[in-house]
Amino acid sequence: MEDLSYKKKNVYEEADDATMGRIEAFAQKYKDFLSYAKTERDAVKLSVAMAERAGYKPFRFGDTLAVGDKRYYNNRGKSLFLFTVGGEDIARTGVRILAAHIDSPRLDIRPVPLYERAGGAFFKTHYYGGLKKYQWTAVPLALHGVVSLSDGTVRDVIVGEDENDPVFYISDLLPHLAQKQSERKLAVGIEGEELNLWVGGMPEQKGEKEGQEKKEKDRVKARVLRLLNQKYGIREEDFLTAELTAVPALKPRDVGFDGAYIAAYGHDDKVCAFPALMAQLEYEGKDTTMTVLADKEEIGSEGVTGMQCAVFTDLLAEICAARGANERAVRAASACLSADVTSAYDPTFADAFEKNNAAVCSCGVALMKYTGARGKSGSSDAGGEFMGRIAARLNAAGVIWQTSELGKVDLGGGGTVAKYIASKNIDTVDVGTPVISMHSPYELISKGDLYQTYFAFRVFFR
Ligand code: MN
Numbered sequence: 001m002e003d004l005s006y007k008k009k010n011v012y013e014e015a016d017d018a019t020m021g022r023i024e025a026f027a028q029k030y031k032d033f034l035s036y037a038k039t040e041r042d043a044v045k046l047s048v049a050m051a052e053r054a055g056y057k058p059f060r061f062g063d064t065l066a067v068g069d070k071r072y073y074n075n076r077g078k079s080l081f082l083f084t085v086g087g088e089d090i091a092r093t094g095v096r097i098l099a100a101h102i103d104s105p106r107l108d109i110r111p112v113p114l115y116e117r118a119g120g121a122f123f124k125t126h127y128y129g130g131l132k133k134y135q136w137t138a139v140p141l142a143l144h145g146v147v148s149l150s151d152g153t154v155r156d157v158i159v160g161e162d163e164n165d166p167v168f169y170i171s172d173l174l175p176h177l178a179q180k181q182s183e184r185k186l187a188v189g190i191e192g193e194e195l196n197l198w199v200g201g202m203p204e205q206k207g208e209k210e211g212q213e214k215k216e217k218d219r220v221k222a223r224v225l226r227l228l229n230q231k232y233g234i235r236e237e238d239f240l241t242a243e244l245t246a247v248p249a250l251k252p253r254d255v256g257f258d259g260a261y262i263a264a265y266g267h268d269d270k271v272c273a274f275p276a277l278m279a280q281l282e283y284e285g286k287d288t289t290m291t292v293l294a295d296k297e298e299i300g301s302e303g304v305t306g307m308q309c310a311v312f313t314d315l316l317a318e319i320c321a322a323r324g325a326n327e328r329a330v331r332a333a334s335a336c337l338s339a340d341v342t343s344a345y346d347p348t349f350a351d352a353f354e355k356n357n358a359a360v361c362s363c364g365v366a367l368m369k370y371t372g373a374r375g376k377s378g379s380s381d382a383g384g385e386f387m388g389r390i391a392a393r394l395n396a397a398g399v400i401w402q403t404s405e406l407g408k409v410d411l412g413g414g415g416t417v418a419k420y421i422a423s424k425n426i427d428t429v430d431v432g433t434p435v436i437s438m439h440s441p442y443e444l445i446s447k448g449d450l451y452q453t454y455f456a457f458r459v460f461f462r
């Protein structure tokens, strides 16, 4: 029976001192990355800098590619493709692809955001991705993004990350007065129109705007606008075209007396994007590999920076053309790990999971044959033969892995970029880190699982 039955392994139980050291060292690098890379723009900026240090050069469509090239394609500062050009017959070996996403749920600032009410100035927000709105109140928030000014310059804005910066805030009703609110269903405990950011509270004083009469109305708003203008050259009209977002102003922290876990904003999906990036940058083999850091996964992989955009196949076509290979044959021979997180079994909410088929924290990186909802709908459902091939490679290298389903069959579901890659005739399976409190302002992962995710991606490229 012992020999025949399957049992999950625990990363920490299996690890010797040397492995524990590597787990801790990789966790530290990840926390450094994640403290900075909160939005897709931040992640692209940092990843490009890391890629250049690793010898990667920018690629433009039409450039000639040569065997041995290490290139990156920065798509509008919001998604990133990194690839090596191998010397093998790629129509036979294909391209090995890791695809993660670098956008995370957050609160975007609306085009006409600023208003004054009762001595306070506020920004209206529009949430991005699937989130439980009530979780985003009463936590410190930072603003990230870009504003295009009327003179054509584009200003980067980051406020709330430096220790000395102010942060922003969304209020919730005090429990003393929440009798009516408490009767609302959880999903509408806080509603979209209630996610209003506190951005100011001091009125413009007399004499501060010389030669102008003190306006009685909206003096707090006026002061916010003046401060924004002084610091960034922004006028109210510039918000109409700006791209600003509010993200938790929280740093990654170790969790537990033993530091087994990391809590942070944006594990979904930087906990896969960072290991994928590292596996790509450290790859010294002779094959053609590609890592995709996609945007817009949280809202359906749409748009010019989402996984559905033709830029992905256009880049594959460029590599094929440079190698004189038939692109259709190359795609047919390629393989992809859709590197995205899955839900981790939470004993406090055990009812939502079917325990045998849930990923458990610290039991390794999770393989997900399928995602989807209500009968696998919307899932690309990887083939058994391909699953077997991937599992054999991971086993041979000693990667600790488990399988995962999001939760109980009828409870809900979700998707990833997998189906958009599979639809290009590329074998694809979801592989990623289990996450607790997914899509919350402060998610939780196990350092052991993070390390096994990185290990799995290295093995896949090897
Ligand atoms: Mn994800």
Ligand code: MN
Pocket (backbone or CB within 6 Å): 268, 298, 439
């Ligand atoms: Mn997600």
